[in-house]
Amino acid sequence: MTGERGARRPGRVLTALLCALTAAGLYGCSDSGRPEPSPTPTSTPATTPATKPPSLSPFTGLPARPAPVLAVKLDNVPAARPHTGLGAADLVYVEQVEGGVTRLLAVYSSHLPDLTGPVRSARESDIALLADFGRPALAYSGAQSALTPLLRAAPLDLLTESSAPQAFQRSARRPAPHNLYLRPGRALAAAPGADDARDIGLRFGPAPPGGTAVARSTVRYPAARYTFTWSAADHAWRVAMDGREARATDTGPLTPETVVVQRVTVRPSRFHDKFGSVSPYSETVGTGTALILRDGRAHEARWSRPSPTSGTTFTTPDGAPLPFAPGQTWIVLAPRA
Template identity: 90%
Template sequence: MTGERGVRRPGRVLTALLCALTAAGLYGCSGSGPSEPSPRPTTAPATSATPTTPAAGISPFTGLPAKPAPVLAVKIDNVPAARPHTGLGAADLVYVEQVEGGVTRLLAVYSSHLPGLTGPVRSARESDIALLGDFDHPALAYSGAQTALTPLLRAAPLDLLTESSAPQAFRRSAQRPAPHNLYVSPGRALAAAPGAGDARDIGLRFGPAPPGGTPVTTSTVRYPAARYTFTWSPADHAWHVAMDGREARATDTGPLTPETVVVQHVTIRPSRFHDRFGSVSPYSETVGSGTALVLRDGRAHEARWSRPSAGSGTTFTTPAGAPLPFAPGQTWIVLAPRS
């Protein structure tokens, strides 16, 4: 359940504060993050056969009951040294983006539920600015950015949160080496971002599965130096995520199990920025249109995506042009290289 800003999920926040008083590291807790589970809701609201604009009291990000609440996006490290992650199970949406060297990072979006901690937190990229344009001035927690990119981030409709600007929201873990040891408390982060806008319609639709589709047990997406495999679990009625051949887990909630996975084929081109080693940063183009594959209920559905502008929302439709509903729950959107 979601309450007022700064007091949501009080048991988890209280646990984090108590741990902070007792020891160092991630609020002094053992492991790489919170130890108590924070499960996502599993009961979907009644839906009609035709997906519609999210009704009052329903999250536009998950299709599940939720109170209006501000949006926090967190840029998350995803090299093997950064795993297992913390807090991903509570995210409404998880985006997968390619970065330098052909590896990936995650952009987790929170509104319905806030975990005690999430991370490890890493730096922002130019692609994040356009990607978050749909979200009506969200807060963005990240570890920093290239000097040349900072003016663009500051000019964007974002509440920017870093270890320097909101030190009370971030913690370093003594259990991991830098730079894979920075974590953020979403509750404290949003308390430091009073201008963050509430969740709004970003074009997603939820409802019963559309007719057709192809039965699928596993689906794999490959990047130059990363691999994601999604395996359908009838028992969990969700997809189990594997990264580079190993089960993906969160330290606080266990296996990562989104109800819907969207493989969104986008153009990934060089940007004008590069990392400190001289590697050019890729830019994933999320404005435009293209093909997608929507995985839900053990089936794969061919789809089209369209986003005319950075603030227009992204719609997913069947090849015939009808809205393609997602299964209520967490959705992963994998920004995969266009073939």
């Protein structure tokens, strides 16, 4: 007698014996006298397989699912502030433009805000800057006519108000041209070929030894000024632009965990704006020095990017990788001294 379903009913004596064995946990017994089936024995594995670690964003060092990359060119004159959606960006690049002011290039992948802006026009520097992202989507308001063929030839999924009108909207609360905003979710829906986030050379981890304790660091452009003040309460840097705290309308103060002051050559480009001012070009391919701000300390570093399609690495002066603090990173493309 095996106790399996479908076996013939045993005699009363054997039934009583099986029910007695039930108390020892060997068989089950029902009111009808039919023994319940014996549970299938399970074996305990000799070793427990290791749990697969969560996927980490190559842009923040934090857990994130693989997702497409959306870069958005943002206005940054005083009339364009405060921004919307900037706190959700993985990376924020600061670039010099005409007149010595700056614009921002916000890169999204881990999180998408409902709205971001104000959106402004692209520059030649953006093409090389984004080349190591594979084929990201780039949302912008337009570009100088002579630059448009270069943008179209670049590995970019281009999104403008004319090509993806459903992704853009105008705000009645801002005067033009500072009133164009983007809906990132709709933007990526209009750019199905955009590549997922990939390694662009950044490394994240514990703070390196050394460095200098700093409470505040300032970067100056011809007509703009950025100050990064360490906040122990936020464990991040509070951003000020032109002497005023920088905020996002949806998330409050801007507080990146890491700030990179990347010293680059800023030279005239072949292009100019509608007023005839020559557009600056920030060279992000090559080598140079940088200052890495993290955990309330400043670390001197070197940066290297051999080609437009290779990532940018940041190392200590003796060549060891210099990790960033996990979280949002601002990369300030500052003119070489």
